[in-house]
Amino acid sequence: MTELAKTFEPGPIEARWYRHWEERGLFRPDRPDAVPYTIVMPPPNVTGSLHIGHALDNTLQDILIRRARMDGKDALWVVGMDHAGIATQMVVERQLNERQQQRTDFTREEFVAKVWEWKETSGGQITRQLRRLGASCDWANERFTMDEGFSRAVLKVFVELYNRGLLYRDKRLVNWDPHFQTAISDLEVETREVAGKFWTLRYPYADGSGAIEVATTRPETMLADMAVAVHPEDARYRDKIGRMLRHPITGRQIPVVADEHADPELGSGAVKITPGHDFNDFEVGKRAGFKPASMLNMLDARARIVQTADGLVPADLVGLDRFDARARVLELLEAEGALVKVEDRQIATPYGDRSGAIIEPWLTDQWYVDAATLAKPAIEAVRSGDIGVVPETWKKTWFNWLENIQPWCVSRQLWWGHRIPAWYDDAGNVFVAETFEAAQQQAGDGVTLRQDEDVLDTWFSSALWPFATLGWPDAQNPPRNGEGDHPKDGGGVDADREGRNDLARHYPNDVLISGFDIIFFWDARMAMQGFEFMGEKPWHTLYLHGLVRDANGQKMSKSKGNVVDPLGLIDRYGADALRFFMAAMESQGRDIKLDEKRVEGYRNFATKLWNAARFLKGNGVGASSSIRAPEAKLPVNRWIIGEVVETLAKLNKAFDELRFDGMADAIYHFTWGTFCDWYVELVKGAWDDETRAVAAWAFDQILVMLHPFMPFVTEELWHAAGDRPYDLIVARWPEPEATVDPAAKAEIGGLVEIIDAVRAVRAELNIPWTAALTPHVIGGDPAMLARLADNRATLARMAKLDGPVAAADVPPSSVQIVASGVTLAFPLEGAIDLDSERARLSKAVEAAAKDRDQLAARLANPSFTERAKPEAVEKARTDHQARAEEAERLTAALARLG
Structure with missing residues (x-):
């Protein structure tokens, strides 16, 4: 037996054992004939570092995979990293900027080479940090969404979707990030309420017979106005529908159109329609008969004013930044007498979650996936129970999003990522193929082809994670890296897995552990692609956990200064303590409050275990x-x-x-x-x-x-x-x-019950441990008398009790307990001053009851519960419950004294 140190120090223990497990290949024992069990880790960004959400997510996964491994299963925890298109390009460009260089100083190939160089030297820090958490992943088969095998899967899926009519190129509005100069998804847009203005403008009728007033929060976009819409049932405008208006700046003539998008109760009831720069207006424009190709565009990729197709934008506006243009447009409107009024308003404004730039709806050609078609099997799988969702309350969210899903824009205007496998000839014809050679064969010899400049949305590739990481489309995993020897019990490494079909064994996966915040980014998209390319669900169960909040229940953010570093907690208390905290606090459907005292408490739990072993x-x-x-x-x-x-x-x-x-x-x-x-x-x-x-x-x-x-x-x-x-x-x-054993449970359980009750009585009534108590068995129950007598030495040592006495009635000045249905009385005469103890307890009951009632009154007051901060209300509820329980406990103690 190894000698154990007196003090438990987790740091050296954790480093030693993790290295031992990984070197011996014990995270993926060789069990080809065992029942498979599979989890895929949500791939962290190659730019990422371990945050508290990762600590929760990966702790829960590791608990399941370790238990499955100990259950004798062929437990596979797939691990890898996502190439994180925008985030990674941003990091590398920032480094270039520090050296007074820009991405455009290099060719595309040179820049991509620099990204790979960064990835090899600086990327993947998070995988090293996951080891500190104890994550027992199959590191020997670590994957990367840009590795050769995975990239082949991504290209195959793109081509297959295109050939099946489920992927196409279209001109539509996208969320455009002027900083990164790329489209981003709805899920990457943060909407913030900011102080802004509401400008009311006057658009005169072309025949000079009057004007219509419209309001806008973005007056600069009027440069691309194509109509003004009114509600078809609005009596004020029924006879105006079809008439032409003269644009107050460009002079362009635009029609008054009827559309239910216009709200008669809002403002004047008329709204200007700029289909090239507003998502609602885009749909109104299509209903009014404007083809996307004919919709006016007044911005370039950097959100600067450009000349529109009809050439009517004043020359002094062209080239201005959109917000500088706003000021100039307002000056022109005022000079024209077309600016009616200005009001202060809180405006819901979209921002890029990474760039922090205000997002611009922008009309551009992009690649789209027919998500509505792909979503149907994913909807039915959850509805039928083929995919279990835990907690079930998330099913409603799943259905709501997938049943109303929009076409998925999968192209991004970046250099880092999977380049879209589409080539164009000089006439604009497109040829989609996995390789240039295959595209050239489609186009014919001698046809000059140029490849699409865009790359694929990062989530397009990560949607293939449950099956592409298992070797699809080749069906077999690549050879494993070199590993150690087998342990004696046969539970060690798989020295040669080449040829094993992990795809057949491990798809579908067993469970996906995911934060609810990526249910749309990733989870739903995996389900869609899994059904389309594997013909079945990607996992049996989807488990969605909540957020980790600070001790006051507030969402963590750098701006609030309340972000907690899990590595700091591991340094202070050990990974075991943090892991146990995460498990103990993870209650289905609820967020977790990160109370560092609780983490410290589980460090004490580990110490308790250590001392028990000693x-x-x-x-x-x-x-x-x-x-x-x-x-x-x-x-x-x-x-x-x-x-x-x-x-x-x-x-x-x-x-x-x-x-x-x-x-x-x-x-x-x-x-x-x-x-x-x-x-x-x-x-x-x-x-x-x-x-x-x-x-x-x-x-x-x-x-x-x-x-x-x-x-x-x-x-x-x-x-x-x-x-x-x-x-x-x-x-x-x-x-x-x-x-x-029922008899042993009754005997020892009864003994524990007695000792526990006597200890509680001693604490409640301040009975000193120097005072031995004599148990009187009321009614003389023989089984109880025998139990007390047989365990007399234990009761004397653990509860300071003398031998039992049979009694017909409760002796005077006794405290009573009930154990195993039998009343036991303990005379207190001489052990404590009964009158003083009654007085003390009465005073304590009164104080606890007073606090309880005051807190109850506060909680019953709507002005408190509705106006106070949620954490203050929650604290009041917690305090009320504690004082109520204390009053009840003290009242019971007082009653025991008679």
């Missing part, structure tokens, strides 16, 4: 030699075996239901309460061979059950107990082959 070693308890429970005759040993059986049942049920808080609760209370606080105390001083064998076995079961949550300290203690034929990471999940 105590057992000091009493000759080593490693168990049995997976099944040992034979036991003593009630206390039969009892602890039964408690293991019941705890394992609770734990297995919680795993089946993906109740992470239930898992943590079951093993925590058994370890700390049942085993450390009760069993170890009950057997103290009575170590025989049977008790040592049972204690060794029960502690082994704790280490095995706790390992998925706290892998490092459990592996250390597993080996410290004695020589082991295998590491804990590949040990068998408990199979005690034992049952609960």
Whole structure:
């Protein structure tokens, strides 16, 4: 047996064991004939670093994969990184800027080479950080969305979707980021309420017979106006529909059109229509008969004014930034007498989530996927239960988004990413193929071709993650990297996996653990592509966890200064403590409040386990030699075996239901309460061979059950107990082959109940431990008398009780408890000053009740609950409950004194 240090220090233990596991290949044991179990990690960005959301997400995945591995399954946790198109290009361009260089100083190929160089030297920091968390991924098969095999899958999917009529090029409005000069998705746009203006403008009729007033928050866009819309039922304008207006700046004549988009109750009831620069106007324009190709565009890629197709934009506006142009447009309108009024308003304004630039709706040619068609099987799979969603409340969100999904814009105007496999000839004909050679064959010999400059949306490639990482379209994984030797128990590395069809074995995956915030970015898109290319769902169950918030329930953000670094928590308390905190706090459908005191509490839990191991070693308890429970005759040993059986049942049920808080609760209370606080105390001083064998076995079961949550300290203690034929990471999940002994449970459970109650009474009534108490068994129940007598030494040591006495009635000045249905009375005369104690308790009850009632009144006041900060209301509720429980407990204590 290894000697254990007096003080538990997690840092060196964690570094040593992780290196050991990875070097021996124990994250992917060779189990070709075992039942497969598969999880794919949401691929972190190559530019990323571990944040608290990653810590939660990957802890939950690791708990499931470690348990599956110990359950003997062929457990595969797919790991890799996403190339993160915009984010990575931004990082590399920033580095170039620091050297007074720009991307455009290089050819596309030269710039991409610089990105690869950055990736090799600086990228992927997060994968090293995930190791500190204890993530037991299959690192030997780590994937990257730009690696050769994965890129081949991406190109194949693009071409196949195009050939199936599910991917096409179209002119539509997109969210345009003028900073990055690329389209971004709706999901990458943050809408903020900002102080702005509402300008009312006058558009005169072309015949000079009057004018229509319209309002706008973006007056510069009027340069590309093509109509003014009114509601078809609005009596004010019914006879105006079809008439022409004269644009007050360009002089362009535009029609009054009827469309239900115009709200008669809002402003004048008339709205200007700029289909090339507003998503609603785009649809109105199409309904009015404007083809996208004929819609006016007044901005370039940097959001500067350009001349429109009809050449009517005043020359002094061309080349101005959109906001400089706004000021000039307003001057021209005022000079024309067309500016009616200006109002201050809060304006919902779209910003790019990475660039921070105001997003501009922009009409441009892009590649689109027919998402509505692809979504149908994903909708039906969840509706039929083929894909389980946990918690089920997220199903409504799933249906709502997928049933109303818009065409998916998959092209991005970047240099870093999967370049779109489409080539054009001089006439503009497009040829889509996986290679230039195949495109040339389509076009014919001698036809000059140029490849599309755009790359694919990052989410297009990551949507293939569940099957492309498993070798699709080649169906087999590439050879693994070099690894170590097999351990003696056969649970080690797979030295040669080449030829094994992991795609057939591991698709569909078992469960996807995901933050709810990427349900649309990634989860739904994986489902769509999985059904389209694999013919079935990508995973059996989708588990969506909440956000990790600060201790006050606020969302973490750098601007608030409340971001918590998980690596800092690991430095202070150890990875095991942070992991256990994440599991204990993960309750389906609820966000997590990151209370550092709770993390510290789980560090204390690890210390408790450490000290228990030292105590057992000091009493000759080593490693168990049995997976099944040992034979036991003593009630206390039969009892602890039964408690293991019941705890394992609770734990297995919680795993089946993906109740992470239930898992943590079951093993925590058994370890700390049942085993450390009760069993170890009950057997103290009575170590025989049977008790040592049972204690060794029960502690082994704790280490095995706790390992998925706290892998490092459990592996250390597993080996410290004695020589082991295998590491804990590949040990068998408990199979005690034992049952609960009802007689032992009743006897020891009753004993625990009595000791617990007496300790509580002593604390409540300030009874000193120097005062021994005599239990009077009211009614003289023989079973209770025998139980107290048989355990007299234990009761004297743990509760300071004398031998039992049979009594017909409750003696005067006694405190009473009920255990196993029997009333026990303890005379207090001489132990405490009863009158003083009654007075103290009465005063304490009064104070607790007063606080309770004051808090209740505050919570009943709508001016508090509706106006106070949510965290203040929540604190008041928590305080009210605590004071109410305290008043109830003290009242019961007072009642015991009679």
